[in-house]
Amino acid sequence: MTVTANVNSINLHDLRMDLPPLFIGDLEVPLPLFQGGMSVGVSLAGLSSAVANEGGLGIIGTAGIGLLYPRMGEEYADANAIALKAEIAKARTMTDGLIGTNILMALTDYDSLINASLDAGADVILLGAGKFLMAPPTVDMERIRTSKTKIIVIVSSAKSVEVMFKFWNERYNFVPDAVVVEGPMAGGHIGFTREDAADPNVRLESIIPEVVKIIANYERQYNQRIPVIAAGGVYTGADIARYLALGARGVQMGTRFVATHECDASIEFKQAHLNAKKEDVVVIKSPVGLPGRAISNEYLDDVKNGLKTPKSCAWKCLRTCEWETTPYCIALALLSAQRGNLDKGFAFAGSNAWRSEKLVHVSELIQELKDGFSEAVLPPQE
Numbered sequence: 001m002t003v004t005a006n007v008n009s010i011n012l013h014d015l016r017m018d019l020p021p022l023f024i025g026d027l028e029v030p031l032p033l034f035q036g037g038m039s040v041g042v043s044l045a046g047l048s049s050a051v052a053n054e055g056g057l058g059i060i061g062t063a064g065i066g067l068l069y070p071r072m073g074e075e076y077a078d079a080n081a082i083a084l085k086a087e088i089a090k091a092r093t094m095t096d097g098l099i100g101t102n103i104l105m106a107l108t109d110y111d112s113l114i115n116a117s118l119d120a121g122a123d124v125i126l127l128g129a130g131k132f133l134m135a136p137p138t139v140d141m142e143r144i145r146t147s148k149t150k151i152i153v154i155v156s157s158a159k160s161v162e163v164m165f166k167f168w169n170e171r172y173n174f175v176p177d178a179v180v181v182e183g184p185m186a187g188g189h190i191g192f193t194r195e196d197a198a199d200p201n202v203r204l205e206s207i208i209p210e211v212v213k214i215i216a217n218y219e220r221q222y223n224q225r226i227p228v229i230a231a232g233g234v235y236t237g238a239d240i241a242r243y244l245a246l247g248a249r250g251v252q253m254g255t256r257f258v259a260t261h262e263c264d265a266s267i268e269f270k271q272a273h274l275n276a277k278k279e280d281v282v283v284i285k286s287p288v289g290l291p292g293r294a295i296s297n298e299y300l301d302d303v304k305n306g307l308k309t310p311k312s313c314a315w316k317c318l319r320t321c322e323w324e325t326t327p328y329c330i331a332l333a334l335l336s337a338q339r340g341n342l343d344k345g346f347a348f349a350g351s352n353a354w355r356s357e358k359l360v361h362v363s364e365l366i367q368e369l370k371d372g373f374s375e376a377v378l379p380p381q382e
């Protein structure tokens with residue numbers, strides 16, 4: 001496209017460069033935008049369906065989802081599976097768009113959540129917490145391979161992509177349908193040490209091209225598109241343009257969707273994001289065994305001072321948690337925050353959370369991203 005010097009006299013809409021669709025095998029996501037799965041209860045049917053209605057992929061955070069449903073008398077894992085199926089069904093009544101689930105492999109009931117997602121016909125399952133992806137012993141990989149549901153892994157480095165794809169290729173004779181690469185600026189659990197997360201040389205911009213290169217070999221071998229999706233600190237339409245130019249086929253965003261009316265967390269949780277200053281966004285230790293990024297508050301100060309040691313463990317939700325020695329119960333803390341009791345918990349948040357100033361509707365946010373993308377890819381004025 002050639003643009004004359006007098007770009008201001010041209011109707012910008014004539015020049016619009018729209019966000020391109022994203023293909024995951026035969027599945028078309030009209031907008032190359034995933035709303036990151038956020039547990040406990042931050043992304044449920046409300047948020048995910050709103051994103052799906054705009055053409056993105058809405059993702060339900062599954063960890064501890066049963067805790068949000070009225071007590072059903074079931075065991076913890078059964079309650080989660082029932083609640084997840086109900087939440088997917090609810091989302092389906094709110095949108096004809098695409099709905100996925102996000103499952104941390106560190107959960108004790110990850111296999112039950114995978115089966116519940118497949119039973120409920122989720123369009124996509126995203127598996128997180130990398131090191132466990134090498135040995136999902138109780139997952140029926142054949143069921144996953146033959147299902148219409150796409151399987152996507154979330155990783156943080158080119159090295160883990162290399163190791164994981166080699167392992168899946170040799171062990172299962174298939175590879176994931178797509179890869180989300182989550183960089184050091186992401187919210188929630190991060191696949192980086194505290195030091196690496198603070199190191200300005202460790203950047204998503206450098207990791208994406210390395211992953212794209214590795215994946216290209218598997219795209220050739222399997223003769224299928226395996227899109228790479230960039231996550232962690234993506235905030236504007238210009239950011240999306242930058243990652244697409246680096247070889248990503250889409251982006252995943254979490255933090256920006258917290259500051260929306262449709263986000264399923266309490267207003268207090270959203271307010272914690274809106275009120276946060278840059279220095280309030282900190283990296284904390286988590287019983288999951290990975291560092292996490294969150295908004296500091298008195299509860300987290302108490303954790304640091306050893307005042308929150310749990311006295312019992314109701315749910316045994318994490319494979320990695322030794323509750324007798326863990327500094328706090330993360331399920332309870334995240335559930336409390338979701339409900340608005342931030343004196344008994346805390347809000348996970350990405351590095352950019354301090355930039356959120358007001359609540360918007362998902363439709364407004366997505367329009368802003370589309371406009372920002374379009375502006376960023378317009379040829380420069382002469």
Ligand SMILES: Cc1cc2nc3c(=O)[nH]c(=O)nc-3n(C[C@H](O)[C@H](O)[C@H](O)COP(=O)(O)O)c2cc1C
Nearest residue numbers: 036037038039128186187188232233253254255350
């Ligand atoms: C409140 C919150 C909860 C999150 N929970 C999860 C989760 O349960 N599982 C997961 O894989 N990622 C989780 N994440 C990460 C997001 O899915 C997303 O990939 C990440 O936040 C992207 O970075 P951004 O927030 O800078 O956009 C969470 C993030 C936030 C902010």
